[in-house]
Every structure is written in structure tokens, then in C-alpha cells.
Amino acid sequence: MTNMIQNPVLPGFNPDPSICVVGDDYYIATSTFEWYPGVQIHHSKDLINWRLVSRPCNREALLDMRGEPDSCGVWAPCLTYSDGLFHLIYTDVKRFDGNFKDAHNYLTTCETIDGMWSDPVYMNSSGFDPSLFHDDDGKKWFVNMVWDHRHQNNRFGGILLQEYCPQQKKLIGEITNIYKGTKLAITEAPHLYKHNGYYYLITAEGGTFSTHAMTMARSKNLHGPYEDDPYGYLLTAKDNQDLGLQRTGHGDIFETSTGETYLVHLCGRPYKGATRCVLGRETGIQKTYWTEDDWLRVEDAVTDGLPKMQVKAPNLPEHKWPKAKERCTFDEPNLPIDFQWLRTPYPETFMDLSACKGKLRLIGKQSLGSLYEQALIARRQQAFAYKAQTSIEFDPVNFQQTAGLICYYNTSKFHYCYISVDDDGNRFVDIMSCLADPSLSLVFPLRDGHMGEWKTDARFALPKTGAIHLRADVDHHQLVFSFSLNEHVWNKLPVNLDMTILADEAGVGEGCHFTGAFVGMACQDVSGQQCHADFDYFEYLELE
Known part of the structure; x- marks a missing residue:
């Protein structure tokens, strides 16, 4: 045969x-x-x-x-x-x-x-x-x-x-x-x-x-x-x-x-x-x-x-490689090879695998629109349907500190399920999307009629402390985020997100982008206080 x-x-x-x-x-x-x-x-x-x-x-x-x-x-x-x-x-x-x-x-x-x-x-x-x-x-x-x-x-x-x-x-x-x-x-x-x-x-x-x-x-x-x-x-x-x-x-x-x-x-x-x-x-x-x-x-x-x-195929002996683990627990001294980050040759400035045993620590850096320093670790999307999941310990002290699970293409195309805190010190989970075109990224309508990158219809209150599990379920063109306090009972955020914006062809100036969709972990601290988030695991499971 x-x-x-x-x-x-x-x-x-x-x-x-x-x-x-x-x-x-x-x-x-x-x-x-x-x-x-x-x-x-x-x-x-x-x-x-x-x-x-x-x-x-x-x-x-x-x-x-x-x-x-x-x-x-x-x-x-x-x-x-x-x-x-x-x-x-x-x-x-x-x-x-x-x-x-x-x-x-x-x-x-x-x-x-x-x-x-x-x-x-x-x-x-x-x-x-x-x-x-x-x-x-x-x-x-x-x-x-x-x-x-x-x-x-x-x-x-x-x-x-x-x-x-x-x-x-x-x-x-x-x-x-x-x-x-x-x-x-x-x-x-x-x-x-x-x-x-x-x-x-x-x-x-x-x-x-x-x-x-x-x-x-x-x-x-x-x-x-x-x-x-x-x-x-x-x-x-x-x-x-x-x-x-x-x-x-x-x-x-x-x-x-x-x-x-x-x-x-x-x-x-x-x-x-x-x-x-x-x-x-x-x-x-x-x-x-x-x-x-x-x-x-x-x-x-x-x-x-x-x-x-x-x-x-040519007439060569079949040679299979060991199957990659679906769940990474960050127990090794180096980041698994599937993961990459953006632009900088100095990952030690924003990530640490030794600070908290068995966890990946991300130190909050610049915004998701930065071309210089981002604390973002991600892997390629390699199937039309997949589930990605992580657990995050994160205690922000102001609204300028965020961390979470991201489906990312570039600085103007992403969907971000993030944890932050309101002015009263209450943690919440929400979604931020940037919609495929720099000229549109600041014109996404909010509930209060203002314009910006943020989509706030999905906000849910969280306990003041403790790990939060975040999950992305991707089925071809659709993305749904969920969160859980125990990895057993999941709460879906009531927004169906368009995955097709995470494509080369999306946005004004089509033909000017050349990469592909990633999914991963991120942490921002635009206040400059360098807060950190600890990720216990990252799971990527292809469904189709």
C-alpha cells in the first residue's frame, strides 16, 4: 500500500x-x-x-x-x-x-x-x-x-x-x-x-x-x-x-x-x-x-x-515522532518549543519559569498595541476547531493591569479574555477585541455610547482572590470564551466572536499582512508597576 x-x-x-x-x-x-x-x-x-x-x-x-x-x-x-x-x-x-x-x-x-x-x-x-x-x-x-x-x-x-x-x-x-x-x-x-x-x-x-x-x-x-x-x-x-x-x-x-x-x-x-x-x-x-x-x-x-x-510519498520507512503533550505544566526550565513571543531578544525581561515552581510568570509590560515590549507567550493555531485553556493567578490593583487568554493575530487583530479590577478593587473577567483595522480599532461601540477597543457586554464579577481558569472554544469562524473557578463548572461569556478577523485577508489594506492566528497568555501593566500573573498550565486540544 x-x-x-x-x-x-x-x-x-x-x-x-x-x-x-x-x-x-x-x-x-x-x-x-x-x-x-x-x-x-x-x-x-x-x-x-x-x-x-x-x-x-x-x-x-x-x-x-x-x-x-x-x-x-x-x-x-x-x-x-x-x-x-x-x-x-x-x-x-x-x-x-x-x-x-x-x-x-x-x-x-x-x-x-x-x-x-x-x-x-x-x-x-x-x-x-x-x-x-x-x-x-x-x-x-x-x-x-x-x-x-x-x-x-x-x-x-x-x-x-x-x-x-x-x-x-x-x-x-x-x-x-x-x-x-x-x-x-x-x-x-x-x-x-x-x-x-x-x-x-x-x-x-x-x-x-x-x-x-x-x-x-x-x-x-x-x-x-x-x-x-x-x-x-x-x-x-x-x-x-x-x-x-x-x-x-x-x-x-x-x-x-x-x-x-x-x-x-x-x-x-x-x-x-x-x-x-x-x-x-x-x-x-x-x-x-x-x-x-x-x-x-x-x-x-x-x-x-x-x-x-x-x-x-516516497518509498521511505515511516518515521513517526512522539506526540506533543496537549497540556503544558511549565515544569521544565525552558519554554516548550511550540511557544513564541513578539520581537524582543530578551524574554527574561517579561517571563520567568523559576519564580513560582511549575508556573509561567509573566511580568506586565506594554499594551497589546506595542511594537516594543509585550508580555505575550503564544502558540500557532493549527486546526479549524480547537480548545485552549489556562489557569491564572492574578491580583491586579488598578484598572491598568490586565492578564488573560488571547487569540491573537497582530496588534490590530485580536480577541482577549482578560482579568482586571474596577475602581473599588473588585476583580472581573471581560473581553477586549481589536477588529482587524487600525482605523477601526478605536471605533468599537461600548454600552455607554463611547468608542474604543473595548467590548464590555461580557463582564462578570470574580472572587477577590484565587486562581481563575479561562478557556477559548474555536469552531471555524466562531470563538467563545468561558471562565471557571474550579475547572469543572464553566461560565460562557455571552458573546460570539468572529475568528475571521484573525486572518491575513481581514481589514482595510488587504494583502498587507502575512502571518496567522495564535492563542496564548498575556499580561499588561501600562501603569509601569510591573505586576505579574502566574499561569499554572496551558492546554491546546485540536478538535478538527
Whole structure:
């Protein structure tokens, strides 16, 4: 019986995949944007079962994103292996609104995938989506799309090529624009390969939403000229909006240890009958083959280039990983790998796993709209339906102190079930929502007719002391929060919340956000007194 790969192989926010094969091991690197540590790397031995093993950009020397806007940070890493080293190329985008991007590209290396990666080598800042190609003559070549800020020009100005010298640790020689793209335009995500005497250039085009596609060109000469694939797109769902996988494009091709060729690619799964992908941009795999005239095609597609939910796996031994615990009790000295935080390389300033044994302590920091210091620990939403639950000990002394359970996309898209205190010192639980657009986040109507982020119809009184259990029940587009004093009797807050705002596509300026929904724990103290909240456990249970 043929084993099958079920797409997406990396569900939830795992975009812009780059794959590296080392012997019998397969590693996929994906973008993390403003989430810290930067770059996710998953490991597999059979292309079916994957586990998260590393986030290399885990210290200030490699990444500091404090102050960076939403959806900036780490874009489109490229992971390769050569000369006994893993090579990781990544972009740190400091700004992308307006004409300029301010995208800085770096290289870091390591002998092992989960070791201490080297301090970064600065490459350039001419554009984003960089990658490194190791030619068979020993030379190394760096490519990236070039960003053209001039108002009369195409912003996506082509693919730049330049040699990298590992001895000098810098780019050297002439910079060449080797490819301008196809008529679909928005040409980005370049990767170079060599096969049967040709240099192949894979790019992503059409933007990362419904018109996304993966395209291919080739040349006998590394510097071009490159001819476009006469078959059209290597992979796209742009003309087939009924497929289960949408937004397919940005990816990488590879050969298995059994000699078969596959590709990894970005994809999204919108709600049925809708266009929003709350799970964000995910990673899928498709099986491919080389034609007699040396072009790559997706295998078994009714029409060339259509992505499939199930794909034939290579003939490799099945290798399952231990199943992750559904309930984390914070008994270990380090945060479980599923969790991340926002922007800062200094988590010790807002979290502590030793202050209260078996608990995660969050020290209240700035507001949920801050781009600098937030006390927020969260994990990806990876299923359409799930239950998340936590227990919190929190004794606020003023209204500026809050803590609780949050379903979060970014600073302008979230639903927050929080505990605070009124002017008489009485604790309560309530919901705060920010509704997908900075211009709307301050116009949510309150009961008293004023305008703001707050939704107060759900307020319930709590005992003056004691732990409070909070729960989020997500069923596709709907979210309901509940609280309990004993984890047995639950009180639902009488508000059905719209989960679809936690999507790239939500809000004015659609197409300007690139991450996915998270669920986690948070604590704020905008009075500056640094109150703290202790979380006893965090449970995440997927239901569909």
C-alpha cells in the first residue's frame, strides 16, 4: 500500500518554505515575521511526519525586531547544506509600508541544525527573499529580488545575482539582474538549481494571495538569458478557487534519497465558502517529474500545476515522532518549543519559569498595541476547531493591569479574555477585541455610547482572590470564551466572536499582512508597576 502525504504538512502559520536534504534527513525552514525566536525549522525522515526542531535566530546578534511593524521581521529564509555546514539566509524587514522596504539580508551557519548558529554575515539590503546557490564548481551565488522604490517603476524589479566569497565573508563581483519575470509579475522568492546541463530559476509570482503561483525559467548560462517555462505555471490554484489548497506558490524543489523529485510550497486553506485563511499561510508538498524536454511538472495533476491535498510519498520507512503533550505544566526550565513571543531578544525581561515552581510568570509590560515590549507567550493555531485553556493567578490593583487568554493575530487583530479590577478593587473577567483595522480599532461601540477597543457586554464579577481558569472554544469562524473557578463548572461569556478577523485577508489594506492566528497568555501593566500573573498550565486540544 502506497503511503500518502497529507497536505498541508506544516499546518498553521508556516509560510515561504525552503527545504534542505542531508542524507536521510529533510529540513524545512519557514518565515516567522515578528515572532521570536526567528525562523522555524521542521525535521522529517519520510516527508509525512514532521517535528519542530530549531529556531536559529535566538539572540540579539542574529535578530532584534523591537519597534518593527506587524508583518515585518523575518521573511523567506533559505536553508542549504554545503561544506559540512548548514547555511541559513534570512531577511530582517524593518519597514514595508510606502515606497521603501528597508530589508536587510544575512547569512548564518552551523554544523548542526539545532546548535549555536554563527553571528550573522551581512549580505545586502537591495531586496528580500534571498537564497544561496552552491554550484558544482565550488562557487556560491546569492540571489534576491530587487525592490525598486521609484514611483514610475515596477516595484518588483527582477532577480539580482552576485557571487558570495566564504573566505572574505562578503558578496563580491558584478551584480547582474538575470530575470525580470513573466507577465503575471510580482516576481519574488528566487531559488537556483542545476539539472541536466541547465540552470533553473524558480520564482513566486502574482502576489501571495489568490493569484499566487510558482513559475520556472532556465538557461545554459548562470547569468542568463533565462527562457520561461512554455507549459505555464509550475504550480498555482489561481484559476481553480474551489480547490482545498489556495494561495499556492512560493517554494523550493528537492530530490529525495530515493531519487524522486518533489517541491515544497506555500498554501492556504480558507474557510469553506469564504476567502479568509485564519490558519495563515501553510506549507504543502507536491510530487513532480521531469519531462523529456527537461521541464518540471506536478505529477498526476488533471491540469498541470494544480495542488493536491494528498500526494504519493516516497518509498521511505515511516518515521513517526512522539506526540506533543496537549497540556503544558511549565515544569521544565525552558519554554516548550511550540511557544513564541513578539520581537524582543530578551524574554527574561517579561517571563520567568523559576519564580513560582511549575508556573509561567509573566511580568506586565506594554499594551497589546506595542511594537516594543509585550508580555505575550503564544502558540500557532493549527486546526479549524480547537480548545485552549489556562489557569491564572492574578491580583491586579488598578484598572491598568490586565492578564488573560488571547487569540491573537497582530496588534490590530485580536480577541482577549482578560482579568482586571474596577475602581473599588473588585476583580472581573471581560473581553477586549481589536477588529482587524487600525482605523477601526478605536471605533468599537461600548454600552455607554463611547468608542474604543473595548467590548464590555461580557463582564462578570470574580472572587477577590484565587486562581481563575479561562478557556477559548474555536469552531471555524466562531470563538467563545468561558471562565471557571474550579475547572469543572464553566461560565460562557455571552458573546460570539468572529475568528475571521484573525486572518491575513481581514481589514482595510488587504494583502498587507502575512502571518496567522495564535492563542496564548498575556499580561499588561501600562501603569509601569510591573505586576505579574502566574499561569499554572496551558492546554491546546485540536478538535478538527
